[in-house]
Amino acid sequence: GNSVTQMEGPVTLSEEAFLTINCTYTATGYPSLFWYVQYPGEGLQLLLKATKADDKGSNKGFEATYRKETTSFHLEKGSVQVSDSAVYFCALSEFEGGGADGLTFGKGTHLIIQP
């Protein structure tokens, strides 16, 4: 079956530091990959996505590149802000013809940015 593994948290950084959250996946086919962010007490928001190898998703200064050879989709940001503090989930979706495929999530990484 499909699975997503991401680095354990919490990850604590100072403001303006460089961020990397590692994510690797296992899938039987050719999945689409996502990063979702969850702020305290809120639902999940799509941060960025990539649907094929070497695609780079980007949004709000965050980037992630779909690496098929290493089955990875690491999240990066050059300079984090206190407002980036949240839980980040890596996820995949594999089209199996059903049209409404559930997402498989990683365990989530709690990011804490200190001023």
Add this chain to the structure above:
Amino acid sequence: AAGVIQSPRHLIKEKRETATLKCYPIPRHDTVYWYQQGPGQDPQFLISFYEKMQSDKGSIPDRFSAQQFSDYHSELNMSSLELGDSALYFCASSPSRGSEPYNEQFFGPGTRLTVL
């Protein structure tokens, strides 16, 4: 912009009781998904519906059932509640896939269910 609406936002039930959670998708979205997120856990996919038919099934217990109605809203029915059912239940909706290889899912704020 309109978002996914879930009701109620909070629900407290006793063991062995039943609960019904409701989800109203974004207008013109025809697909609905349900997820369960335990405390400190990742969301687990339960079930999805496309055009009122069940589309994909995940780790939904037999005590739970769901359906999508003609106006595309969906209800998750949970019976014989157990303490372990205490969780945040998310609904997500998406438009028809079109030419994309995936359905972008838009999540609601969730319903927090507490079973005592």
